[in-house]
Amino acid sequence: MxxxxxxxxxxxxxxxxxxxxxxxxxxxxxxxxxxxxxxxxxxxxxxxxxxxxxxxxxxxxxxxxxxxxxxxxxxxxxxxxxxxxxxxxxxxxxxxxxxxxxxxxxxxxxxxxxxxxxxxxxxxFMYRHHPQWQAAKRLVEDEEIGALRAIQVAFSYYNVDPKNVRNVAEIGGGGLMDIGCYCISLARFLFDTEPKKVCGLVENDPNFGTDRLASAILDFGTGQASFVCSTQMVPYQRVNVFGTEGRIEIEIPFNAPPDLPCRIWHEKEGATNEVVLDVCDQYTVQCDLFSSAILNDTPVPTPLSDAVANMRVIEAIRASASSGKWV
The missing domain is CATH 3.40.50.720 (NAD(P)-binding Rossmann-like Domain)
Known part of the structure; x- marks a missing residue:
């Protein structure tokens, strides 16, 4: 082979x-x-x-x-x-x-x-290729939660090491760049469009100059996504997706373990179904998909234009936080 x-x-x-x-x-x-x-x-x-x-x-x-x-x-x-x-x-x-x-x-x-x-x-963005996210995407596309209306995301860890690259402003440190990008990416992934406007609130570390706490609302027109991310808060991550008829909760949305099964919960019409995904390494899945695109000369799963679009949203959130207005 x-x-x-x-x-x-x-x-x-x-x-x-x-x-x-x-x-x-x-x-x-x-x-x-x-x-x-x-x-x-x-x-x-x-x-x-x-x-x-x-x-x-x-x-x-x-x-x-x-x-x-x-x-x-x-x-x-x-x-x-x-x-x-x-x-x-x-x-x-x-x-x-x-x-x-x-x-x-x-x-x-x-x-x-x-x-x-x-x-x-x-x-x-390895998370997108994990089976739990592929399952969540299908549930949304198949309207198994009705019409998608809202997404709420929390993602945080605690790191105050001044030598860590995440705490060096000059080289692109800060929570929005490191983990807020996931919160934005998944919202765009599930809504399958770009936000029309955003509102951001950012708190910078007085010593590092990097954002240590950031919150944002993304208005997609047909619904909204909100998130909080922090580099100086209790370690945690969770995603909740809400529709007109149901919801999806993703237990470990980003750092999915490579040696344990992942769980998501799908609630509809008052009944909650726990979906247990097979054990897999999301980094292996990502490499398989990218390598397959090389070997078969097919498009990659996520085009590079998507990465640029994600950066535009990060910049809009920063601009909103600076101006105090929707951008």
Whole structure:
């Protein structure tokens, strides 16, 4: 069987702890190489993970002719620059969310991708591919909760480490970029359209300058989505979806465990049905789908334009929070 040969840009924890092990479980992927800014770090990660090749620079990895695709889990400010370099080196790109620091930066990546129509590019919103979200999407589309009217999301964790990239404003830190993007993405996913206007409220950390607490309302015309996200609050995540005739509750919407079944609850006409999903690793599912698009030359599950649209909503929420008005 033909495999997609992957190179990993950096030894970021999301890659070494989540994505690489998931790729190694795939029947369509081979993790061929990993790169760091220094050789010793790359060697250590490669040995620990059983990756055949280790490079002491990102440039060296991109120069490897045997690598078909690149996974980019670099800090947010490096997403677009290194994804562009990967495309120009002839590699397919799976880039971590959010796609960049701004919608305009995302547009630059989109423009580069358009010059390489033979290459696949996708933002790595792994949650969308998990069976629990596919089930939720079908329930909404089949009107099993009636007409979709409202979505409520809570997503939080506690992190006050000044050295953590999520707390460094200059490189795209903050809750909206890190986890608020999920809240926005899922609302757009379920409503299957863009919000007409948004209202945001943001509290910044006085030392980091990053948003540590953010709330927003997204008006889709036919319904609304609201969320709260925080980087300095009790760890929690939950999604509730409400329709005219029923509701859906997703227990672990984003960090779905790879070794335990997930549950969602579907309530309709006064009866609640617990739906238990088979155990799966959502990162493996994501890699399978992206690799299949490469091998079969078919569209990726989520087009890059979706990533740019998500960034526009983040920017609108910030603009609303700054002006105190709907945007």
């Amino acid at each position: 033909q495999l997609v040969r992957w190179g990993i840009l950096s030894t970021a924890k999301i890659g070494t702890q989540k994505v690489i092990p998931a790729m190694q479980q795939s029947d369509l992927c081979e993790v061929l190489a990993i790169a760091s800014r220094n050789q010793a770090t790359a060697d250590e990660a490669a040995t620990k993970l059983g990756v055949p090749r280790a490079y002491g620079s990102y440039e060296a990895l991109l120069a490897d002719p045997d690598i078909d695709a690149v996974y980019n889990p670099l800090p947010n400010h490096l997403h677009v620059p290194w994804s562009i370099r990967a495309l120009d080196a002839g590699k397919h790109v799976l880039c971590e969310k959010p796609i960049g620091l701004s919608a305009a930066e995302g547009e630059k990546l989109l423009a580069t991708a358009s010059r390489h129509p033979e290459l696949k590019v996708m933002e790595a």
